[in-house]
Amino acid sequence: MTNVRIDLPKAAKRGEVIEIKTLVAHSMETGFRRTYLGVPIPRDIITTFVCAYNGVEVFRAELHPSIAANPYIQFTTVATENGTLEFKWSGDNGFTATETARIAVT
């Protein structure tokens, strides 16, 4: 179970721009480091983050080794209707993490 933190308002007015903050626990191993014995440490990073609002993609980020460990991503979206936001991270070695959050729109 991957440790994921999401912060967004529980309720919003229709048409309001809401700010979403996401954090996921991941080492983001760059693939450029070596052990003390000189053996290269293989790359292990999250490559994609997608946010879908009631099944429609509203935001996507493509990550590279330059992103710090435990990737933090902050973005905005327009509160259009009641529903669910689904957050999905995927990366090397078959890594996936999914989290959902509900939002009430008045």
Place this chain on the structure above:
Amino acid sequence: MKHSSRRKFLTAAGGIAAAALAPAATAQMTRTPLNNMPEVISKLVGSKTISKGKVKLGVPPLVENGFLVPLTVSVDSPMTEADHVKAIHVFTERNPLPEMVTFRLGPRAGRASVATRVRMADTQNVTAIAEMSDGSFWSDTVFLIVTLAACLEELPT
């Protein structure tokens, strides 16, 4: 009296230090790129030109820890169906790889404002390029000084 002269001295000394730093901070510093950033950028924009402006890249000017550098990008755009930011790309010239992150937005973002945390391998320029829905490109470049570099031991020098 003693105090006031000490204060005066400190103010004067600070002023001199600030004056010495000012040209360095305002002038666009250049360092030899260590990776293929120019190639990657030209591949992205193709034959289009990149204009300065509209994009605001926020990074601290002095970074103590290159492993965790807060980075924000905001673009001046109405974010409507007709006129919005399609993507925001962030590049560096002295990390092992030029690409840092790409954000893909649309009119449903409401506002073109994103933030993340990145690694910096060296004192260098960071460039954010915004790709608009009309096909134009806008950019902002910030020079930042890194005192403790991320992945120092791997730097190809």
